[in-house]
Amino acid sequence: MQQLSVRHLLGIKEITPQDIQLIFETADQFKEVLNRPIKKVPSLRDVTIANVFFENSTRTRLSFELAEKRLSADVINFSASGSSVKKGETLLDTVNNILAMKVDMIVMRHSSPGAPHFLSRKIKANIVNAGDGTHEHPTQALLDSFSIRQKLGEVAGKKIAIIGDITHSRVALSNIFALQMQGAEVAVCGPPTLLPKFIGELGVKVFWNVREALQWCDVANVLRIQLERQQGKLFPSLREYAMYFGINKKMLDELNKEIVLMHPGPINRGVELTSDAADSHHSIILDQVENGVAIRMAVLYLLASKG
């Protein structure tokens, strides 16, 4: 059987289209496992995984934890708040102490871009990047592409608009890499203050008008406004953002075509999406959540088999 070309999943940039295909094919089988009466397999029975989260997360950590438990791995959770990190311990010391307890894999979220890349050069355990600052969030991008593939049959040739706070999102960059790698056309849309200056150099179209973006695309992947990561005021008010860049059901109904609506969550209801849009038949947001577990099971399974 084909195997992953990497020992760690640090970012989409480091993997190949064949890796993505292999992860999707494996996730297809794990989706079947998740629909059985007993949703658990013993594949990682002898593997211990540490979820090391230096940044708050609810859904990503839960999704990874569930994926690990469905694979029968032993799981430990570490969160930086209330830990020795607050006492000045370095990242490497923290992780080495965890590894000394015979941990085989690390799932890590960190606020600094490149933190898992740094660790991968220092430790032997497999690392899965669960989000590093505003850099990458590879499993989210994989589950997004997987959800598009599930809904539309394939990703190649589809037009996908990523709408919202592109600058402060780690989902945007990983999605752009993953979608382009699979042959999709990608656009970004948002206020100029939330779009990186050189974003066009990644080969994406740029829209400043959300209606034009919706008219162009087959899939709208709407991102959350990352207020907690913004250093200064980048738009006048949430109300104004919602007026100019928020998506509602009326806008979707006015399009004379079917469109798929995605969001990595959590949604700021009434800001990026109104409730009637988020809960409409266009939305595959809950499918994304379900697919997240299968994708993460596939990634962990394939990395663990690399030893």
Added chain:
Amino acid sequence: MHKRLIVPHALFQIMIRRLAHQLIETHHDFSDSVILGLQPRGIYVADRLQQTLQDILGVTVQTGYLDITFHRDDFRRRATPLAPNATHVDFSLEGKRVILVDDVLYTGRSVRAAMDAMISYGRPAQVELLVLIDRQYTRDLPIEATYTGQRVDSQHSQRVEVTWKGPDAGEDAIWLLDITPDQEQPHATA
């Protein structure tokens, strides 16, 4: 590579028909019985048995495909990952009489994994094992077939290959092959 025909086409047909009749003796109208073919090659046996039972009884026996990849005990002991196959079990096994079906019984490890995987679909009332070929004296685990097409004496340096008219574009037949270690295939350890 030396290759010896151990079950020719004509005998193969008789073997399948005999196994079907043996199943009928125990399961009668199959109202509480289901067939589960083990991926990847046991599904061909399962399909052929289902068709033969349909011809004889005029009933369609519920038949599913079971993949055991995630339940194997040699994960992380192999150089490359095991490729999972599709599982199609769209019925509950709760209280059913299950006939696990595979082409070759060798070490018994696949059957152990299959019993583990099968439990995910409910608690069967009874489980039986049907194989076309029983490579006797090669078992790692105390597992024996309830129904056997033919018993074969073989060495570890040999492999049993079942070819199917249709999927293998050849003829229904069973062969015994001498192999080198690098030619060994995952399903050869069944």
